[in-house]
Amino acid sequence: MDLTNTRKTARASHRWLWSRGVYLVPVSAGLAILVWHLVSRYGGFPAFILPSPTLVWERFTNALLEGRLAYHIAVTLSEVLAGLAFGVTAASTLGYLLAKSETFERFLAPYIVASQSIPIVAIAPLLVIWFGPGLLSKVLICALIVFFPVLINTIVGLRSVPDELRDLMRSLQATGWQTFKYLEVPSAMPVFLGGLRIGATLAVIGAVVGEFVGADRGLGFLINIGRGQYDTALVFVAIFTLVAMALALYGLVVLVEMRLLSWQQRPDNSR
């Protein structure tokens, strides 16, 4: 019985993937590359303006073989991950406190909103001046850009915990910690993960912004080098690597969502 069940769900997820057009992704990517190829071939642009896909691919394998690309990826990825970890921890902790106390929220809200009205690009130089061109300033920039969406979603998630379930926990004499663990965390999780999904992609942007402002390594730095040397193919390589990194992080959060929030997904029986 279990076996037929899993087979049925496997088939259902198959159909789900198809209905969402997931199989169209490689097709559309192939088409885009084809158009790019045609434009670069017949458009008459020099390679430093628009390198052909083959040139970019060569540059990519080159950089990979030199070991240079892997190094820069590692640098940027560690900035992103450390920034995410730091930003998410700070934002969810503060979010919890703000969700619990409206006085506290009213007290801090102006600063939080004001901090969000300043573009991160404008603060980044300041952070580099204060914390040096090394890892720390990048981590802080990432953390800062991740902070807001995670904070807001933590607050919204916690505020949306149903009052009736809070009453239930009270009638069962749950301690504050138990209410947190058994009710607030699982209940706020969907909205929180939504914020994390946005944060994960923003963190990549944060790292690049930081590296633009002042760094001697990382994918952002690689873009700067490529620009300086009119090595446009290298710029393309760095951009695509960044996109892949952002997609991978996003996908990771989606995987966590599918695992933690399986209770939310309805099997698609409606069709």
Place this chain on the structure above:
Amino acid sequence: MNLSNSSLVLETAPEPHGNGPDLVVNNLSLTFPDRDQGLHVLKDISFLVDPEDFVCILGPSGSGKSTLLRVLAGLLTPTTGEVIYQGRGLAGPRREIGFVFQKANLMPWRTVRENITLPLELQHISKSVADQQAQELVNLVGLEGFEDSLPRDLSGGMEQRVAIARALVYDPRILLLDEPFGALDALTRERMGSELLRIWQARRKTVLMVTHAIPEAVFLADRVLVLSPRPGKIRLDMPVDLPRPREEGMRYSVEFGEIAKRLRYAIG
């Protein structure tokens, strides 16, 4: 139900009680701070509930029935007066008092079994014992085969069964039910009433149940309290002298109709 299980339940039960009332409500009033006058919801309510009695609280909407029940559960503090539970004043929620909400109020991320074991988990009772007690209650409320289902896959009646099982799992002395079948269709509602009686007979609890359905109150209760419109006062405190066990057929008997009629007049 096997013997070893029920002895286990007995061990976790509170100290044996005397012949005194389980619950004493003394001059209870409740005013919500609202505008300058305040909103008087309950006024001078006093009554006793004997152990293992089934009491229904009946009244028009807005008479503060649910509020009264929440005070008895310790979820709300009365403005004046007191609730005495087994000789001691009630200061807040207690484990000996189980509460079943209007909505089933299940945690959507927990399976049926996990929802039922929640109260035991909060008391740090081992998983194997908790699962065993949950299974016993799953059988009692007739949900065999749905132990691993999620609430989203249950019907309204099934959800309320889970909620009742969850309130019974830690073996409270008193069970408070706040219009538990209000959201169900009429037929399911009647069936759930009979089910509730069967469960009550198996697990002998003191039950206080809020409802606005007169036949439901007559069919279930030993005694019916009728609340007046706001501010809620007790307008009538009437025993229901129908023999037990109650049968479905009694719903159509003359005595049943007489009692229902008197209650209807009392509500006004």
